Amino acid sequence: MRIILDAMGSDNHPDPEVQAAVEAARLFGDEIILVGKEEVLRPKLAALNAENLPVRIVHAPEVLEMTDKPARSARRKAQNSMAVGMDLLKAGEGDAFVTAGNTGGAMANALFRLGRIRGVKRPALATRFPTRKGYCVVLDIGANAECKPEYLLQFGVMGSVYAEEVLGVKQPRVGLLSNGEEAGKGNDLVKATYPLLEASGLNFIGNVEGKELFGGDVDVVVTDGFTGNVLLKASEAVTKLIVDTLKAELMASPRTKLGALLAKPAFDALKGLLDPSEIGAAPLLGIDGLVFVGHGRSDARALVSAIRAARQAVENDLLGKLGTAIAERLATQADKE
Amino acid sequence: MRIILDAMGSDNHPDPEVQAAVEAARLFGDEIILVGKEEVLRPKLAALNAENLPVRIVHAPEVLEMTDKPARSARRKAQNSMAVGMDLLKAGEGDAFVTAGNTGGAMANALFRLGRIRGVKRPALATRFPTRKGYCVVLDIGANAECKPEYLLQFGVMGSVYAEEVLGVKQPRVGLLSNGEEAGKGNDLVKATYPLLEASGLNFIGNVEGKELFGGDVDVVVTDGFTGNVLLKASEAVTKLIVDTLKAELMASPRTKLGALLAKPAFDALKGLLDPSEIGAAPLLGIDGLVFVGHGRSDARALVSAIRAARQAVENDLLGKLGTAIAERLATQADKE
Numbered sequence: 001m002r003i004i005l006d007a008m009g010s011d012n013h014p015d016p017e018v019q020a021a022v023e024a025a026r027l028f029g030d031e032i033i034l035v036g037k038e039e040v041l042r043p044k045l046a047a048l049n050a051e052n053l054p055v056r057i058v059h060a061p062e063v064l065e066m067t068d069k070p071a072r073s074a075r076r077k078a079q080n081s082m083a084v085g086m087d088l089l090k091a092g093e094g095d096a097f098v099t100a101g102n103t104g105g106a107m108a109n110a111l112f113r114l115g116r117i118r119g120v121k122r123p124a125l126a127t128r129f130p131t132r133k134g135y136c137v138v139l140d141i142g143a144n145a146e147c148k149p150e151y152l153l154q155f156g157v158m159g160s161v162y163a164e165e166v167l168g169v170k171q172p173r174v175g176l177l178s179n180g181e182e183a184g185k186g187n188d189l190v191k192a193t194y195p196l197l198e199a200s201g202l203n204f205i206g207n208v209e210g211k212e213l214f215g216g217d218v219d220v221v222v223t224d225g226f227t228g229n230v231l232l233k234a235s236e237a238v239t240k241l242i243v244d245t246l247k248a249e250l251m252a253s254p255r256t257k258l259g260a261l262l263a264k265p266a267f268d269a270l271k272g273l274l275d276p277s278e279i280g281a282a283p284l285l286g287i288d289g290l291v292f293v294g295h296g297r298s299d300a301r302a303l304v305s306a307i308r309a310a311r312q313a314v315e316n317d318l319l320g321k322l323g324t325a326i327a328e329r330l331a332t333q334a335d336k337e
Numbered sequence: 338m339r340i341i342l343d344a345m346g347s348d349n350h351p352d353p354e355v356q357a358a359v360e361a362a363r364l365f366g367d368e369i370i371l372v373g374k375e376e377v378l379r380p381k382l383a384a385l386n387a388e389n390l391p392v393r394i395v396h397a398p399e400v401l402e403m404t405d406k407p408a409r410s411a412r413r414k415a416q417n418s419m420a421v422g423m424d425l426l427k428a429g430e431g432d433a434f435v436t437a438g439n440t441g442g443a444m445a446n447a448l449f450r451l452g453r454i455r456g457v458k459r460p461a462l463a464t465r466f467p468t469r470k471g472y473c474v475v476l477d478i479g480a481n482a483e484c485k486p487e488y489l490l491q492f493g494v495m496g497s498v499y500a501e502e503v504l505g506v507k508q509p510r511v512g513l514l515s516n517g518e519e520a521g522k523g524n525d526l527v528k529a530t531y532p533l534l535e536a537s538g539l540n541f542i543g544n545v546e547g548k549e550l551f552g553g554d555v556d557v558v559v560t561d562g563f564t565g566n567v568l569l570k571a572s573e574a575v576t577k578l579i580v581d582t583l584k585a586e587l588m589a590s591p592r593t594k595l596g597a598l599l600a601k602p603a604f605d606a607l608k609g610l611l612d613p614s615e616i617g618a619a620p621l622l623g624i625d626g627l628v629f630v631g632h633g634r635s636d637a638r639a640l641v642s643a644i645r646a647a648r649q650a651v652e653n654d655l656l657g658k659l660g661t662a663i664a665e666r667l668a669t670q671a672d673k674e
Binding site (some may be wrong): 262264 | 467474479484514517522524525548551569572573575576578580581586587592599601607610628
């Protein structure tokens with residue numbers, strides 16, 4: 001397998017990327033193609049004694065900055081590391097592309113260079129949320145701030161395939177994020193989407209709220225990219241607030257400090273639950289190529305997780321299965337019309 | 338001061354309500370008017386030795402059930418406890434109305450019986466979220482699933498007045514909940530609301546995310562009732578997931594159990610931060626009367642907090658000040674046109 005890694009994506013690039021490339025090559029035995037400024041990457045790679053590992057550098061002279069306009073970054077002759085990396089994917093020189101760069105840039109470049117799976121109206125960014133019982137796939141978490149009911153229906157289809165093929169969930173339960181569990185609750189978009197999901201043939205369980213999502217009672221949660229993004233960021237911020245407050249309180253007295261020391265195994269277990277670097281990266285479902293977008297704050301460990309997620313998608317032929325599922329859905333719809 | 342308390346609102350009514358009425362009367366010295374089935378309430382009140390306290394019962398023969406249609410519950414001759422209680426408020430027999438009953442029912446009854454403050458397009462449900470530095474007012478958290486930019490502008494005005502008058506925040510910082518901090522981020526509603534808030538004369542700080550909200554970097558967060566409700570419920574669910582997981586992990590071994598015992602003061606401090614019963618109840622801002630809606634799961638302690646919130650609103654003449662602020666805003670707008 002060959003994974004293409006954007007070496008200039010994360011906030012602290014390229015150190016986490018170079019380190020992750022070496023670790024992933026060692027761990028998985030895959031070829032890792034690092035895309036970025038060769039003159040910067042070469043000495044960093046050499047310093048890690050990676051001569052015998054299948055890590056290769058492909059030069060990209062430019063770096064996509066946070067301030068760049070996504071659409072401009074994707075122009076025909078763009079030489080930024082995302083554009084060059086996705087061109088490699090398109091040319092068949094790698095099986096998946098992983099970046100910790102900006103989501104808008106990844107989306108624009110992916111749409112321009114790789115295009116959509118036939119029949120897909122809008123690609124969606126899907127991530128896993130930790131739950132009481134494992135993980136829940138939520139999409140869209142930010143690729144499309146404004147959505148139509150047909151997009152959400154497709155998100156349900158793509159999320160189901162992802163949960164089944166990558167997370168190994170049989171007959172994934174699909175829920176529609178709403179402001180109440182009862183059918184009929186929701187804004188106009190949710191109300192119009194509900195009957196589409198109900199008639200979709202998916203294992204649709206109706207409207208869901210945070211309770212079901214984090215309780216582990218649903219496997220795929222469908223929402224528009226605005227609400228999904230608010231949900232994701234609020235969840236992260238609440239977690240941070242609780243963890244930081246608890247840390248400060250535990251350090252407040254010798255007694256609680258001792259308690260914290262003894263209770264350390266419990267806190268460590270909690271850390272595993274909440275650590276975003278366990279999640280790795282979110283796939284851009286619906287793009288005609290496997291593109292995974294990680295958090296800008298990703299460290300080497302998070303990037304190795306991202307590469308692991310990409311590998312699983314390749315191994316399970318996620319792309320082929322998404323194409324088949326979408327094609328089937330379109331055929332069913334055409335039959336009805 | 339006289340507070341009208343819906344005795345049949347909470348999931349476990351009327352025990353928490355009767356207990357809260359007695360406690361609040363004792364604590365604040367206010368008259369508490371309990372509205373509900375007299376034959377049920379009378380013996381329960383007698384059992385609490387409240388003869389010398391200013392707790393009065395007003396009979397309401399019906400109870401608004403969760404399955405009742407909100408609009409029907411508000412019909413002219415409705416005899417449910419919410420309708421009767423709000424009629425008392427309208428008639429000037431109390432200064433504020435508090436209920437832990439269903440939000441839709443409270444909204445419908447309030448609109449029908451009390452009406453809106455002159456100039457208000459849509460009342461909004463406002464709640465306080467705990468933050469790193471205190472509290473943040475978020476509105477709307479569920480009264481209006483579908484909103485227009487003008488509504489959100491008014492939510493900003495009403496939220497500011499609430500933060501200033503009830504929470505004592507000078508020049509409250511108002512933020513617009515979005516999927517990115519940069520101006521220009523957002524769905525269509527957010528993009529159309531941004532310039533209105535910018536020109537509003539409020540202390541508008543731009544788009545905000547969960548980070549700013551829970552970090553305590555904003556005092557009032559404006560959003561539509563769908564997104565606000567998703568935000569609220571997700572925050573509650575994440576908190577519950579973390580607390581439950583931590584509890585289970587702490588009980589997993591004798592060592593961590595001992596640690597938990599020693600660290601108890603830290604956990605207690607955390608509890609204060611997260612306890613919804615500290616928050617009490619959310620005001621329906623924009624209704625021409627002080628109506629506070631508490632959580633259905635409220636216990637007596639939460640209801641006492643709700644009564645405390647209502648008292649503060651009465652003491653600070655929240656209603657008068659909202660009316661003035663809205664009138665000023667409308668006059669400014671008329672001048673511009």
